[in-house]
Amino acid sequence: MRLSSPHLPVQPTVPQVMRRVLLGLIPGIGVMTLFFGVGVLVNIAIAVLTALLAESIMLKLRGRELGRFLTDWTAVVTAALLAIGLPPLAPWWLPAIGAFFALVFGKHLYGGLGYNPFNPAMIGYVVLLIAFPTQMTLWPTPLGVGEGAPSVQAVLTAAFGGSLDSFGGIDALTGATPLDHVKTQLGLAMTVSEAQQGRMFGLFAGQGWEWLSLAFLAGGLYLLFTKTIRWQIPAGVLGGLALISGLFWLGDADRFASPLFHLTSGSAIVGAFFIATDPVTASTTPRGRLLFGAGIGILTWIIRTWGGYPDAIAFAVLLMNMAAPTIDELTQPRVYGHKSGRKRRED
């Protein structure tokens, strides 16, 4: 209830902000569907439905107002962000379980909107990555590589439990992602340039993947221009990733992939603009956001290079989520009339 000043009507609303994030995802989802098939849309549909169902149940159990919170679009955003990280040939239960964990364990058990310390979409993603590593790494070959994007029938068959034999089996439809490939090849003592040979690689990164990154970049810039997000977190993530990968690449270009490859591969762009910018779990001070983003960028590179998983945005984001409150505490801006931003209690 707002009866005290200011009295003017307030323009932005939470649902508006969330709808803008979804709008920003559209180019990326479009390109992804083009390169990887309609499995992308199936995943999103299943995840969104599960998320809304889980949200309703949890709101009901927690005695919250269903109408207001179910229509705030936050569950849809979480589900969409989770779904675009899943392989587009996944069985139906993969996005369902992911969305369920994201909403129930990642969000509502912490108190719902605004109270979750960890990015719910990434909670769901990491649960799936740890519990179902096989299914999570079966990425279809993109358009222009191998068999190309799987057909609608193949996607539906894969999603709802049919046999993929008539499509040549799962192995014919899937292949390693470029990040995966480079990691494996480097493990086999090949150089980066040797690893990046072949049709799997396009102009500067993975075939298809590079276009996907550019599409998400376009959506991210839309968010920036509409001031839905501020520049510090994306700049931090990309800057951090570019900086550390650049340093090592300059040191040894045979063993370390170039910054450009890192920036346009995997989920670096989508992570920088859409995932790390989740306001609830990120740092909120201007300097803090830069640090928070840089931390994600650097951790991503470290895990990609030396960790057990090919991509690492999810882990990096969750790790930095833990650090966000401390970062906020230490990066208070200087207040008008004070000499420094450091906190000092007078007595």
Place this chain on the structure above:
Amino acid sequence: MSAVMNIGLGSKVWNFPGGLKLNGHKQMSAGSAIETAAIPRQLILPLAQHIGAPAKPLVEVGDYVYRGQTIAAPDGYVSMPIHASSSGTVVAIEARPVPHPSGLTAECIVIETDGKDAPLPTPELQAHPDYRQLDPSHLRNLVRQAGVVGLGGAAFPSFIKLNPGPGAQVDALILNGAECEPYITCDQVLMREQADDIVKGAQLIMHAVQAPQCLIGVEDNKPESIQALEQAIARLDDARIKVVVVPTRYPQGGEKQLVQALTGREVPSEGLPLDIGIVCHNVGTAATVWRAVTQGQPLISRVMTITGGAVRQPRNFEVRIGTPVSELLAQAGGTHSEPARLIMGGPMMGFALSSTEVPVVKATNCILATSQQEIAPPEAAMPCIRCGECATVCPAGLLPQQLYWHARARDFDKTQDYKLFDCIECGCCAQVCPSHIPLVQYYRYAKTEIWEAEREKRKSNQARERHEFRQERLEREEAEKQARLAAKKAAIKKDDDKAQAPDPVAEAIARAKQRKAEQQVAADAQPMDKPKAAKVDNVDDLIAQAKAKAAAKKAASAKKEDAVEAAPVDDPVAAAIARAKAKAAAKKANQPAEDKPAEAKPADKAAADDPVAAAIAKAKARAAEKKAAQAGADDKPAGEKADEENDPVAAAIARARAQAAARKQEKGE
């Protein structure tokens, strides 16, 4: 001119962080000339129309008063007189609804006007057309007697801001004509129509504070006002005064923001513009000061805006102070419909009125009767999603999301870590909050709670002190009684066990003495936070501190709208505490003097025959003497009220108080 060159202020406009571009809605009311509102049938004049102590009524029910007659006198240094806005009969001195966010009632003098608007046969205030002959302290007195307060909305007694104090160097006077709040246009039209008075007022204030130059800050959405001021400056041919055009951005007219925009300097936290060589007044105040001094006109009317979607003919009125809002609405052609919300002040910082029967007071710059579409509908807030937009627009550089988080959790220490008290309550944060959280309300709540806790602490400290005084007194009396008994005994049984009697008595006395010594040490250790008051002795200082604190608190709560509940309760309590403290001090001072003869007698008697008793008596006499001496010193402050303007001690106290009070006044448009 050389000073101007040296300082170089006014040649550049600085930026302040954050802020908002808001739709001004100014064309609604700025179109027509200032109109004189009719004198209402009844004038309601609250005794507290300024920051500081309410005035004391000088009239009684049934008295006939003339226009401009002082009907209430200031009560203390940070207090102002009230004048009758028109002639008529005092029909009531009672609690009436006053403009206040909580819809409180407060003491008002109600005048039934007789329509004659008869001026005083002999004016109380003399006109001083050549103010340059007057010394600054005389000028200040005139401004005070005229009841002039800041007309920008804070209503801080203007004469205090005309007193930079000895040794203070004023680099520039700033006149605030920014008027950044949407809808309000009273300063805009005033600058347009009465630019000469404003510029002359600037000259007068520059004379009073010895400022080498004056900057008039005006937002660039008021070209006519800027032009009028520049023409007035040219007419008066005063190169020291300069109009500085600043961008239209809320809260450009916040005192701190305008100072920053015009000088690049920041008013220190908990400090005053004077600390950085700046004196800041509203343009309307300048004109009023000029009329008060040169024409002997007390503040009985002001220009204010009546506007909003519900008003048929939005415009600016010259209104007699005390006119009920309902009369003004009627004179503005009435309303299209019941106003969705009736707001006093602007839409960003004003407060909703619960009744149209409240009067216009000295601080009222706008009555905003809104239509449904113009205001935020009452709605439940969503949880904070920590988007940080609030921090982006905060002109003070605060983190409103963190302040909210901790205020909500009642973690008030943490809110102070995040500099809660640097919040100027401009409302930018709430205006961009996608969750529609009433952020400012949370900050006011936190501030009120912190003040409340501080007051509780002070109260319990005082209670403890009082208890200790009492304990000490009882113990001392007991010791004296025993001493008397012992002396008597000793006198009767001269030769019997001499050693027995003195022992417990001496011990008791030693105890009492030791306690007293400790108390003295504690008192000496009291920090003196006002260096100017350092010369004043301890008790004076304590009283001054208590009073200053009380005044500051009162000033602060009077301004901060949500301190509401606290304010009216708070004030008398704080005052009572200060009084009680003074009384206690006085009592302490007097007591030993009264005790002395009583205890001296038996002691003397004893001295004649008993060496031990004699020693005791001597010691006692010494103690009493010491106390009596102290009493002499203590008597002064508690005893009489010194004239603040003349007495150096009182002046120091007053200055300390004023400074503390002024410190709390954050937005002095």
